[in-house]
Amino acid sequence: DAMVIQNPRYQVTQFGKPVTLSCSQTLNHNVMYWYQQKSSQAPKLLFHYYDKDFNNEADTPDNFQSRRPNTSFCFLDIRSPGLGDAAMYLCATSRDPGTEQYFGPGTRLTVT
Amino acid sequence: AQKVTQAQTEISVVEKEDVTLDCVYETRDTTYYLFWYKQPPSGELVFLIRRNSFDEQNEISGRYSWNFQKSTSSFNFTITASQVVDSAVYFCALSLNSGYSTLTFGKGTMLLVSP
Numbered sequence: 765d766a767m768v769i770q771n772p773r774y775q776v777t778q779f780g781k782p783v784t785l786s787c788s789q790t791l792n793h794n795v796m797y798w799y800q801q802k803s804s805q806a807p808k809l810l811f812h813y814y815d816k817d818f819n820n821e822a823d824t825p826d827n828f829q830s831r832r833p834n835t836s837f838c839f840l841d842i843r844s845p846g847l848g849d850a851a852m853y854l855c856a857t858s859r860d861p862g863t864e865q866y867f868g869p870g871t872r873l874t875v876t
Numbered sequence: 877a878q879k880v881t882q883a884q885t886e887i888s889v890v891e892k893e894d895v896t897l898d899c900v901y902e903t904r905d906t907t908y909y910l911f912w913y914k915q916p917p918s919g920e921l922v923f924l925i926r927r928n929s930f931d932e933q934n935e936i937s938g939r940y941s942w943n944f945q946k947s948t949s950s951f952n953f954t955i956t957a958s959q960v961v962d963s964a965v966y967f968c969a970l971s972l973n974s975g976y977s978t979l980t981f982g983k984g985t986m987l988l989v990s991p
Contacts, residue, residue: 807921
């Protein structure tokens with residue numbers, strides 16, 4: 765089945781220790797997104813790639829970076845995680861901008 | 877700028893009751909998409925429906941139905957004969973049909989269906 769896969773499902777990292785979350789898709793969609801979701805809140809868009817074009821949200825901290833080496837994969841790098849970065853990180857894809865997005869199961873990040 | 881308002885923070889119903897989740901949106905654009913997503917306790921957001929701004933026809937899918945009214949800028953979601961498995965957070969969202977548009981989410985409505 766075509767899908768969006770996120771690894772790992774749970775990630776524990778130490779304060780200040782870099783961490784990378786990964787996302788892959790078999791839908792062959794042009795757009796990939798990274799969201800941060802904290803408890804009882806809506807997902808907050810961090811950035812997205814339309815093909816190779818990177819689009820950063822204005823309020824995304826510099827501590828967050830992303831890479832999309834090919835159509836199928838996208839990575840979220842948190843260079844120096846703080847306690848406030850503990851959250852669920854959701855990856856999503858869509859065929860084109862503005863169309864429905866399909867989400868992965870998420871990676872729950874804990875910062876100790 | 878776009879805005880989506882889900883005024884109901886939490887709704888509790890008993891199984892088999894019908895329930896309607898409200899969604900009101902704001903946009904100056906004339907072409908846009910509206911969406912509903914379901915987020916069960918497992919955390920994965922599940923796409924339910926997309927509606928184009930030029931198509932006001934209501935839609936029914938099993939126990940789910942959606943009422944889109946441009947005159948009131950609303951896109952409400954009704955679950956008929958609710959079940960415990962319907963318990964989840966439901967998000968309404970909007971995107972523009974232009975450029976690098978992204979989703980604008982409402983804050984979500986938590987639906988609790990008890991046996």
